[in-house]
Amino acid sequence: MVRLIGIFAGLFFSLSVLWAFVNGVINVAPVVSEYGQFTEPTPEQFFHKHPEPLHLQSDGPFGTWDYAQLQRGFQVYKEVCSACHSLKFVAFRDLAELGYSKAEVKAIAAGFQVPGVDPNTGEATTRPGLPTDYFPSPYPNDVAAKAANNNAIPPDLSLIAKARHGGPAYIHAILTGFEDEPAALKKQFPDFKVPPTGHYNPYFAALAIAMPPPLVAEGQVTYAEGQPKPTINQMATDVSAFLEWTAEPKKVKRTQTGWPVLGFLLFATILAYMAKNQVWAAIKPKKKKPAA
Structure with missing residues (x-):
């Protein structure tokens, strides 16, 4: 019995040492960059998050615009986002x-x-x-934009859904991803600090974003009667859908046009194959003579 307890104790001790070694290697050891060089690990490599998929009605080859949602998204942009961001490629x-x-x-x-x-x-x-x-810019020039936003120029949102990897899902994640710095980040990278004018957001590449949380409370935007409850998640989803439309307003029409085109190409391919068989039906291939 004593021997059995000793075996289990030794096994537990060995696994503990192995776990500590692996954890130390992951957290402390240098990593290989895309150029094949060894670099020290950075906070972004460990704490940057990728957005979860945002399922919109416009997704997929059979997607369609949810116009009620797009109008709600425009309302969120108009009442919240337009204070800092322009839509310079969208006409009224x-x-x-x-x-x-x-x-x-x-x-x-x-x-x-x-x-x-x-x-x-x-x-x-x-x-x-x-x-x-x-849609005009809320600032007369870049100097005024920097002065009003702690030396950061708010980007134009016309094409933001196409300019960022993840599109609407990225926008939604940024809008809902503001949080306090995790304790693990402070412990593992004590030198990392969010600037006084920044805000921690793990979905932003640098982890610290100059934009303060734009959606801060449920009901911040009042929707019309019969519309979904304006929670922070709902408002972020609606404005993300609207910004997908501003970036590619012909998206649904393009996919709807694509199906008849694919059908025509398939029919033309079959027709060409049948015509080829008809033309070459009377011509018999010559038989090769057997080798002597």
């Missing part, structure tokens, strides 16, 4: 594709101030937007 008249009437598009455009010229003095000024105008 494009919103008609989301189901807004001409009067509604005109009213939305008039709610924005766009750059203009005073006809009397010729000086630069601002005026209410028109349906033909594009």
Whole structure:
């Protein structure tokens, strides 16, 4: 009995030493970079997270736009995101594709101030937007944008869903991923510190993002009656879907057009194969003479 206990104790001790060794190698040993050079491990390599898939109605080869969701997403952008981010490649008249009437598009455009010229003095000024105008930047120039955002320029969101790996899923993860620095990060990398003007977000490549959490409370945006409850997750999902539309508004039409094209190509291929057989049916291949 004593011998059996000794065997188990020795086995437990050996496994503990092995686990400590493997854990030390993973956490302390240098890693190989993409250029084949040994480098010290970085916090980003261990604590950067990849976004979970965001299942939208527009996904897949048979996807369609959820126009109610796109309108909710535009509402979130207008009431929250437009304070810092522009949509310089989207015109107000494009919103008609989301189901807004001409009067509604005109009213939305008039709610924005766009750059203009005073006809009397010729000086630069601002005026209410028109349906033909594009969404303006909230800042007159990059210097003003930096001054208002701790020396960081908020990116334009027109093509953000195409410019970031993961698209809408990345946007959703960033909007909902703000959290406190994990204790393991502080313990493993004591020199890593989030800047005073930054915020920890594991879905951002550098772990620290200059943008503060834009969605901070349930009901921050009031949806119309009959719409889903405006939780932080719901608002982030809706605006992510809207930004996917701004980046590729013809996505659904493109996939819907692709199926008839594929059908035609398949039919043409079969027809060509049958025609080939018909043309060459009367021509018999010559038989090879057996070797002597």
